[in-house]
Structures are given as C-alpha cells and as structure tokens.
Amino acid sequence: MSVIKVAILGFGTVGEGVYRTIQSHEEELASVLGKKVEVAAVLIRNKEKDRNINEDVLVTTDFKEILCLPQLDVVVEAIVGKEPPLTFLKKAIERGCHIITANKEMFAHHGKELLKLAQENKVSVGFEATVAGGIPVIQTLGQLLKINRVQQVQGILNGTSNFILTEMREKKQSFAQALLQAQKNGFAEADPTNDVEGFDAFYKTMILSRIAFGEEPNWQDVEREGITSVTRDLIDAAEKLGLRFKHVASINREGGQITGSVQPVLVGKEHPFYHVEGVENAVNVHSDIVGRITLQGPGAGMFPTASAIIEDLVYVCQNHYHDRSFKQMAAVPIEQKKGQISETWLVHGLTKTKINPLITWLDQASVDTFIIRAEKKDVVELANQQEDLVYFPFLGEYQSAIKLKPKALSAL
Template structure:
C-alpha cells in the first residue's frame, strides 16, 4: 500500500500534537490524499525522556539519521529558534523533501529563501502554522491576493498575551498572577519573554507582511511594546469606558512605506477584536474589494497548531503539481486605499518642540497627556521621532461623551 512517509523534528507540545493527530486521523488523511500517512522518524533532544511513540519509529537525537532516510516524503519541523531549524529545513529541501514548519522566528527571516529553494527543487513549503495557530490566515491571504489588494492587517497573534489580559480583566488578577496561570495551563513557556514583550507577534506579523506586501519593514522602524506595564487598575478603568485592552499587531502600507507596530491597544465594542478572549487569536484584513474580513480561532495549545500543520501536510501534496507556495513580489504591490481609518490615540511624553500640524484633532487632557485623532501612520511617525512617547490607540468607533470620560482616559496613561 502506498504510504506518505513523514519525519518529525521535535516532540514538544506541538510535535506531539502533530504525531497524535496523524495517528488519530488516518481515515481522514487517506480520504483526501489517497494514501496512509506514517511517521517514520522523530528527532528529539533527550533520549532519556519517556514518550508515547510507536515501536518501529526511529527516535534519534542526530539529524543525520533523519536526512539519510530512504524514501522520505516530508519533514515536519516543530522546534524553536532560527537555528538549527533553518539549516535542517534547507537540507531537507535540497534532498527533495517537502517541508512543513511552525517556526515563526526562523520563517520570518528565511521564509522567502526556503520558498525559492523549494521551487527550484520542485517541492512545497507549508507554513500556515507560523501565524495564529488554528486560524487559516495565510491560505486566506493567498486566495485574496489573486484579485484583492490588501492594504492593512491587524491581529491578535499571541494567545498567551491575550489570555493574560483576559484573566486580568475578568478575574481581577495581577499581571504576574495571570502569567502564572498561563504557565500552569501550558499557554506560556517557562521563559515567556517573547510572548509578553511582543516579539512572538512581531515574527508572525513579518510573515504576513511578506505575503501581503512582498517585503518587511526594518525592525528598528517597528514599534514593539509588551504588556508587562499594564496594570489591573488600567484594565478596570478601560472597562468602565467600554474599552478592552488587547495586544495588537498591525501593518499597513501608505504610499511607498510600511508602518507596523505591536502594542497594547484599547478596543471599543464596535471592533471585531472586542470579544476575542482567552487564548483566541484573530486577524482583521482590509482590502480594496471585499472590504474588511475577520478570522478568529484558537491560537495556543497542542492541537490548534497541530491542526494547521496537518492541513499544511495535505496542502503540500495537493498543490505540488502547481507549486502553489508563494510570497508576494514587491514589484507588483498596488498602492493602498485612499481612505484610511482615523482613530483616537491617548499619548504622553510629547516633546515640547514637536509640531502637531499633522494631527487631525487633539485635546490636552493634562500637562503631559493628549487625546489625539489621527491616522496610524501619522502616530507611528510620532513614535519614531520620540522614543519616550507612550501611546494607546483606540480601535473601533469611539466618541467622548463627557469631561468625566476625558479624565478617565487621562488616568489610563498617567
């Protein structure tokens, strides 16, 4: 019987989820692929650790044992950091194997190189799992880009930070209490730095940038702020104003430049992100034809990411004849839509010499706190000119109704 042979790199939370899903969904996989799928090898770090892996599967700490396997079809990578992941996957492509990866840090830096190499070798790359767990945003963007021009992407791309902010609001917990619970539930690593400081979301945003715009902004021009300074008091005050704190990654094109950020944001009830809670992820895409669409789903945990990788496994074989993986070419980017959103931002630490001429509206709430109404690109220019600037945008429709609300907004940032 014809079999698709898989080597699995890594057997942590995601790797084990992939293995267990392949074992439990053989009937479904055979129905769509016409073949059984068999994990023939697993690369691990520690041979002493007990794992529930069938006998007959090669379990090794040496990648050379994997790469030299005869008749291998696909390498599924579920390890972390840029290296040795990139080297392993590059060698797999050179050998003529399809690859599937969940490694957003590596892929944000080397995705284009891997896809171009795969095209030369006439194999495919699956990378849906690099962004937003079980939310199929990459395939959606690739379909939209056939006709639609995407001009802005906003996302809740990290389930850990969203879980923490939800727990702080709903259960009145401190940041550290909510983080500890996230770790106990397996949503946060022992070292959660990338999640809570915004870099995990940044890596994912750069993958989306390549797909939608064919390039990435330099990291030094991307404003990245974590959620560690948000207090329970701020969250409570925001809720009284009908706002929720969310950690939002966003990118938009204005003229010949990309503006990107990963920052704590206030979201009003009118915005689709307002009700995205716990470990859920969501992505809102704005285009010139279909308008705005939102995808939402689980973004953390064993099976959401494993689900994306298994779907990629199917896709790499179904699209193999057409070599359907692609990142957009910079040369064919269309200009952004003319009517960009203007929204409120609360800002403090403006330099005295700064000119407010680019701002549509501003109101001085206190000596150091301003309520500003402007386009995102304008405010990110402010941030570039003033590293000390503290800012919270408000997503969705929001209008101040009283002086009391102005005072409450001031307290969110003072």
C-alpha cells in the same frame, strides 16, 4: 495503498500534537490523499524521557539518521530557535522532501531563503502554523491575493498576551499573577519574553507582510511594544469607558510604502477584536474588493497548531510542487495624506499643567487618565515632558460610554 512517510522534528507540545493527529485521523488523510500517512521518524533531544511512540517509528537524536531513511516524503519541523531547525530543513529540501514548519522566528528570518531553495528543488513549503495557530490566515490571504489588493492586515497574534490581558480584566489579577497562571496552563514558557515583549507577534507580522504585500517594512522601523506597561489600574480605567486592551499587530500599505506596528491598543465594543478573549487569535484583513473580513480561532495549544500543520501536510502532498514564494504585489493607488493625522489615545499620567492647545479632550476615566484626540507628535511631546506618562492608541471610531457634561470637559 502507497504510503507517505513523514518525519517530525521535535516532540514537544506541537510535535506530539501532529503525531497524535496523524494517528487519530488516519482514515480521513487516506481518503483525501489516496495514500496512507505514516510517521517514519521522530527527532528528540532527550532519549531518556518516556514517550508514547510506536516501536516501528525511528526515534533518534541524530537528524542524519532520518535523512538516511530509504523513503522520506515530508519533514515537519516543530522546534524553537533559528538553529539547528534552518539547517535541518535545508538538508531535507536538498534531499527532495516537502517541508512544513511551525517556527515563526526561524521562518521570519529565513523564509525567503527556504522558499527559494524549495523552488530550485521542486518541493513545497508549508508554513501556515507560523501565524495565528489554528486560523488558516495564510491560505485565506493566498486566495484573496488572486484578485483583491490587500491594504491592511491587523491581528491579535499572540495567545499568551491575550490570555494575560483577559485574566487581568476578568479576574482582577496583576500582570505577575496572570503571567503565572498562563505558565501553569502551559500557554507561556518559563521565559515569557518573546510573548509578553511582542517578539513573537513581530515575527508573525513580518511573515504576514510578505504574504499580503510580497515584501516587508524595515524591521528597525516597526514599532514593537509588549504588554508589560499595561497595569490593572489602566485596564480598570479603560473598562469604565467600555474599552478593552488588546495586543495588536498591524501592517499597512499606502501607495508604495509599508508600515507596521506591534503594540497594546484600545478597542470598543464595535470592533471585531473586542470579544476575542483568552488564547484566541484573530486576524482582520482589509482589501479593495471584499472590504473587511475577520478570522478568529484558537491561537495556542497542541491541537490548534497541529491542525494547521496537518492542513499543510495535505496541501504539500496534493500539490506535489507549487511555487509558494512571496509575490510582489502591485501598489494600491491611494491619495497621499498631507501633514499629520489626528488619532484617538488613552493617556495616563497627564497633569493639567502640561495641556497642549492642539489636543481635543473626549473622556476622563480617572483623575489622571483621559481619552484624547491629537496628532501623535503632540502626544509624544507630552510624554517627553512627563516621564511617567504612558499612552495607547485607539482602533476605530471612539464612541464615549460616559457622557461628560460640558463643564466637566472644560475643567480638564
């Protein structure tokens, strides 16, 4: 039986997961591909660290040694940061190797460049693992886009943030306590900035935008907010109203305009994200024919991400070469909305002296925490007037869990 030779760049959580999965699923891979899959080399950073890697595998700190192997078919990259991963993958493509990456930051910045180079060299690029862990959202969007016109993609794309919000609500922990638990469990890095400030979800959102629409919004125009502003008190107040905080990335297309946001939002029990807990991820896709579909699954950890990479391994080997570049989609004809649109918000820190007559009061969770309906510009104006005021949008149609009496509403 002929052999497919694979090199793994990086042997952290993801890289080791890929190595172990290739070993444990050797027969399944051979059955599907008609060839045996072997790990020929592993690129590491520290040669002194003990690793359980077979003796016949080249273990090196020098990528040039990997490029010099007599046979090399696929390079799997599982390192963090934009460089040197970008350089490694470009050299692998130029040698004629298919590439697979789990590096969302690098791919968000340089995905177009890698896809163009791969097209020129007649090799394939697998990048399923850059978004939503083990959920096959990229392949699903690829299938939808054959006929369906995607109008909106929303997702819980960062398992670390979702875990922290879940711990804060279920175990009544502070943000700091929940973050520490995430780090102890291996869900958060020593420096959690990329996760809790929304950068990780932002990079994934830009990749999804390219898949769904063939292009992305101007990065500077995308509102990016992490979860550090969400306190235990806010979570408790929301829970009284039957609501939960989720960190949601959203990308929308209306006519020829693409808009995006990455921010904490509130969802009710009717929303598909309400029960997405812990390190789970979920993606909701709205298109013109099928309507709304939701994909949900593990978004972090060794084997969920390894699963996405292994599926990409099968994909690139079976297709040999397939143009997977981002396609420009035809604009969906949508009637343009005139003026501003009223939305539902949870607002905390509001005082009675700053009431705007354009606001509709819906519910009250505490002395200074309310659910209101208003145009965003009016909420922003309130926040500008009151330094301590924070506000969060609500997804979907709000249904009150607490029925306020007319007198109580009028007293607001």
